Amino acid sequence: DAMMIHIANQLRSIFTPSDYIARLGKDSFGIFVTNMKTVADAEKKAENVMDIFQKGFGFKLNYFNVSASLGMAVYPEDANFYDKLFEKSAIALYVAKDHGKAQFTKYSESMDKFSSAARKYSEYKPVNNIEERNSIVNAEIISDTIDILFDSNYSGYAIDTLLSVVGTLLEINHLIIFEASDDKKWIDATHEWAQKNEFLLEDKISHMPYEKHEKGMLFLKNLNHRFVSENDGDVYVPENFANENTLKLRRIIQCGIYDKDEFVGYLSALSYEKGKAWSKTVIDTLAMVTKIIGESIIRDRTLRKSILTSQRDQLTNTYNFNAFLNETNRVHIENREKKYAIMYIDVNQFKLINETYGYSAGDFILIEMGRIINRECGESAIVSRVTGDKFLACVEYQDEQNINEIADRISEAGKKIEDDTGAVYKLAIVIGTYVMQNGDSAIMAVDKANIARKNAQRKHILYSLYRDEMHNEIAEEKEIEDVMEEALVAREFKVYYQPKYNLTTGRVYGCEALSRWDRKGKGIVNPGTYIPVFEKNGFIKKLDYYVFEEACALVRNLMDEKKEVYPISVNFSRIHFNNDQLPEFLLETVKKYRVKPESFEIEITETALRQVDEHFRSVLSKIKEYGFSISVDDFGSGLSALNMLSDFKFDVLKIDKDFFHNQSTTEREKIVISSIAEMAEKLGMELICEGVETETQADFLESVGCHHAQGFLFSRPLPVGEFLRLVYNVDFKKP
Missing domain, CATH: 3.30.70.270 (Reverse transcriptase/Diguanylate cyclase domain)
Structure with missing residues (x-):
């Protein structure tokens, strides 16, 4: 409706008072132009009409994307009577529309073949001027509203300007636009204008709870699109709005803004003048202005939501x-x-x-x-x-x-x-x-x-x-990842063996298999450099498998040489327990080398027991079922393993080397270690302490019942050849 009013006003600006302009239907106008001296003058007028759409709000603004087609017939050249002249212009209109959007055509006799198809256009009957309806609006204000709102690049500023224009022309004391938040928790006054500055409410009308709407001042959810107070004083002023001016409030008009059926906000017009009634023109014009402003607000909110959605992570609603x-x-x-x-x-x-x-x-x-x-x-x-x-x-x-x-x-x-x-x-x-x-x-x-x-x-x-030095560390990590696969194939990873000693007999009774990387061109790489990288990228699984196979090969060699086989413990990462592959790999490998599962001890760190589920337990159970021993490495680095010790029978408990912070053992360390030794004995578990460096530490361990140890006091981790010479006094032969 607002657009039709706007178009009608634009047409009036082109033609003279002696010309007749009529609305012929929902979106069609008929214009009877008098006193045209030449056909060229008439065509010029038609071009002016087309310019309304091309320059006014069509191609220029591209908001409504409105275009028009125009057909023209001229008296007496095309017809001598009004009915015929109207019929000929309808045929010209049909041809113009047939040519596409935004076309203008003047009638010619060659077009008569389209007369039957064009009949629907000639059957229109002129209607009264657009204002003469049930709704009475101020057409000038409506036209100004469209011009201001849609000719502006910034709708917020345009609405502020518009409230000033509407308020001044309709002689309204105070205009406010309220908008509901998207989540319907708050109501905010987003635009305000008043004839006098003292009327402005400013911060008093921001961030108001949505559920606390009061009649007469805030739009009620159960009202329809319009509320008008008819009598002086028929208005309730909420306490937080009350001041010497708002308490003088006499009358109010509130027009709702809806996006389909969803409440968006409302325009509120306030009068402080005693005895001044709202005219129908003011009421209807405000309703029409609210519709136009509402479309702009809804468009901006939709655009804002679209931008927000494009910027947000759909799950967490944080930024992407x-x-x-x-x-x-x-x-x-x-x-x-x-x-x-x-x-x-x-x-x-x-x-x-x-x-x-x-x-x-x-x-x-x-x-x-x-x-x-x-x-x-x-x-x-x-x-x-x-x-x-x-x-x-x-x-x-x-x-x-x-x-x-x-x-x-x-x-x-x-x-x-x-x-x-x-x-x-x-x-x-x-x-x-x-x-x-x-x-x-x-x-x-x-x-x-x-x-x-x-x-x-x-x-x-x-x-x-x-x-800044972290850059070098990351570069080193990347370099390791680039060559790790090639290094494994080239057998740059060596297995070292650290002997385990019985403190009572002083004899070797087992060993632990440990990886060392003899990197080409760089020498031995510290395990603390590459193990964390492999843990993170998953390559640790391949390395663990490799170490176990090397240990199996050593046992096979010892068996072939008729040497005594001491149990070898092999570390396995927590990653292996995410699926069922480990038990089967262990079983297949010992079968491949024709060695016994009892010759191996599978070590898992205590930190691996922090998150234990039924699947984890089932993997451990399967490993024990196949005949392998299971030990808890680094016990004491946390408290996670205590629950597991109560309901799963581990074979070996290895005390974390960090218990020995100094060359000697403190009293507190002695108390903790002796308690662990007592617990292990009662649970039927073998106890071993790693990281032993002094005779004093070794003597203490034996005194509290820990009869097994490994550490630099006895031997560092050794290459396989040195280990065999130390334990067996023989050289290693590959099977």
Whole structure:
């Protein structure tokens, strides 16, 4: 309707008062033009009509995407009577529309063949002028509304200007537009105009609870699209709005804004003049203005939602990666005086959570992590889920301690995520942080925070602040990954054996197989350099298999030489227990080398027992069923194994070497070790202590019932040849 009014006003501006303009149907107009001197003059007028659409709001604004077709017939050249003249113009209109959009055609006799097809256009009957309907509006204001609103690049400023124009022309004291939040929790006054500044409510009408709508001042949800107070004083003013001016409020008009059936907001017109009634023109015009403004607001909200959706991670509602980079760059550039840090946050072993508890539980944890990070980093933080279980946060900070506190809060909250069933998930959160410098781009800052995160993972710590030397460490890791496969094929990995001693007899009774990398051109590589890399990328499985096969080959060789076979313990990563392959591999390999499972001890670290499920237990049970012994390595590095010791019969318990921090043993260490020895004896488990370096430590261990040990006091890990000469006084021969 507003558009039809606008078009009618534009047509009037082209023609003279002696010309007749009529609306012939829903979207059609008929114009009877008088006093045209030539056909060329008539064609010029027709071109002016077409310009309304091409320049006014069609191609220029491209909002409504309105176009028009025009057919013209001329008296007396084409017809002598009005009915015939109208019929000929209808035929010309048909031909114009047939040619495509935005076409103008003048009638010619050759077009008569289309007369039957064009009849639908000539059957229109002229109707009264557009204003003469049940609704009476101020057409000038409607036309101004469209011009102001859709000729502006910024709709917010246009609406402010529009309220000023409408309020002034309709002599309204006060106009306010209220909008509901997308989640329908709040109502905000987004635009306000008043004849006098003292009427302005400003901050008093922002962020109002949606459910607290009051009659007469806030739009009621159960009302239809319009509310009009008819009598002076028939208005309730909520307490938070009350001041010496609003208490004088006499009358109010409120017109709702709806997107289909969804309530979006409303326009409120306030009168403070006693005895002044609302005219029908004012009421209807405000209703029409509200519709037009509402379309603009709905368009902006839809666009905003679309942009927001394109910027958001669909699961956690945090920013996606590209949006995070853009927003971080913007904030960093616009606030150079502030300090910002990038935190790269990773949920450790999240894949295991998905496999153990299912993807629904995994999604729940990711959603909760997004909430935790948003909450702990603060409202100003920019938070993103990068991919999978990894998040980013750009946080404003005061000092380094402030960053550490944020990281601590995130880590602590991650340890106690509880779902609706009461199940609690204790996550290990790894965080890498980079402090942004002036001139840094977001992508560079993210890369450095990621390097800090990888450094934390590599060192098995939960938090790391970026240092420049970390670049070299990452480069070394990449270099290792580039050559590890080739190195395994080339047998650069060697198996060393560290003897285990019986403290009572002083004799070797077993050994532990350990990998050493004799890297081409570099020599022996420290296991602490490559083992964490292999653990992370999964290559550790191949290396473990390789070490076990080498150990089997050694046992086979000893059996062929008729030598006594001492049990060999071999370490296996936690990764092996994610599927059923390990027990079968062990069994097939001992069969391949024709050796006995009893000759081997399968070591798993205590940290591997932190997350134990039925599948993990079944793999352990299968290994024992096949005849292999199982030992818990590094016992004492945590408390995780205690529960497993009560319901699973391990064969060997190896005390963590970290119990010996000094050359001598402290009283507290003695108490702990003697307690473990007593527990192991009662559980029927063999106890061995690694890392023994002094005679004093060895004597103490024997005194508390720990009769087995390994360490540099007895022997370092040895290449196979040296080990055989030490234990058997023979050289190793490959089978």
